[in-house]
Amino acid sequence: xxxxxxxxxxxxxxxxxxxxxxxxxxxxxxxxxxxxxxxxxxxxxxxxxxxxxxxxxxxxxxxxxxxxxxxxxxxxxxxxxxxxxxxxxxxxxxxxxxxxxxxxxxxxxxxxxxxxxxxxxxxxxxxxxxxxxxxxxxxxxxxxxxxxxxxxxxxxxxx
Numbered sequence: 001x002x003x004x005x006x007x008x009x010x011x012x013x014x015x016x017x018x019x020x021x022x023x024x025x026x027x028x029x030x031x032x033x034x035x036x037x038x039x040x041x042x043x044x045x046x047x048x049x050x051x052x053x054x055x056x057x058x059x060x061x062x063x064x065x066x067x068x069x070x071x072x073x074x075x076x077x078x079x080x081x082x083x084x085x086x087x088x089x090x091x092x093x094x095x096x097x098x099x100x101x102x103x104x105x106x107x108x109x110x111x112x113x114x115x116x117x118x119x120x121x122x123x124x125x126x127x128x129x130x131x132x133x134x135x136x137x138x139x140x141x142x143x144x145x146x147x148x149x150x151x152x153x154x155x156x157x158x159x
Contacts, residue, residue, distance in 0.1 A: 019077035019133050020126040026072055033064030076125060079136060084111070086118065094118045102137055104148040109137065 040057035049055060074087040085093040094111055101112040109120040122130055137149060144150035 015079065017079040017132060017136070018075045019079065019129040020075045021071055021124055022126050025124050026068060029064050029068035029071065033061055033066075033068055036061035036064055076129075077120065077133070079133075084118065086120075092116065092118050096136075096140060099140055100142070101146045102140070102142065102148060109133075109148075111137075 036057055040061050043049070043054065043057055076087060078085045078087060079096075082096050083093055084096060085091060094113055094116065098113040098115075099111050100114065103110040103112065107122050109122060111118040111120065120133070122133075125133065134149070137147070140147070142150075
């Protein structure tokens with residue numbers, strides 16, 4: 001039984017959205033973490049931990065499982081209160097109203113303001129979430145030469 005996270009919550013005053021990772025990414029981290037955990041348990045059963053290098057298996061299991069649970073719980077991006085935030089421990093935040101240029105490069109979106117840039121890796125985003133993100137970015141009031149959404153029918157067909 002799969003546990004579903006809330007995807008989009010619309011209230012009268014604001015839009016809250018989580019841009020989710022692909023299931024492939026999440027499952028990959030879980031499988032690798034379980035692999036390292038299995039190796040760690042096998043190591044402890046077959047022989048004792050004699051030096052600090054033997055703890056490598058445990059460390060790798062904790063790191064991958066920790067990354068899986070963190071990404072599963074927090075997901076990739078939050079869009080709330082007219083702000084987009086990357087959910088990393090020291091992730092960036094940008095106000096949507098401050099974005100003055102969206103550049104699409106090698107499958108990534110680079111959101112530029114006067115003071116900072118935010119790169120969004122679209123290849124690790126779930127397809128439904130990517131459509132939602134495209135819809136939000138297409139609705140920003142930017143000149144046609146400053147957005148990749150101006151030359152296609154995305155804004156008209158999804159408005």
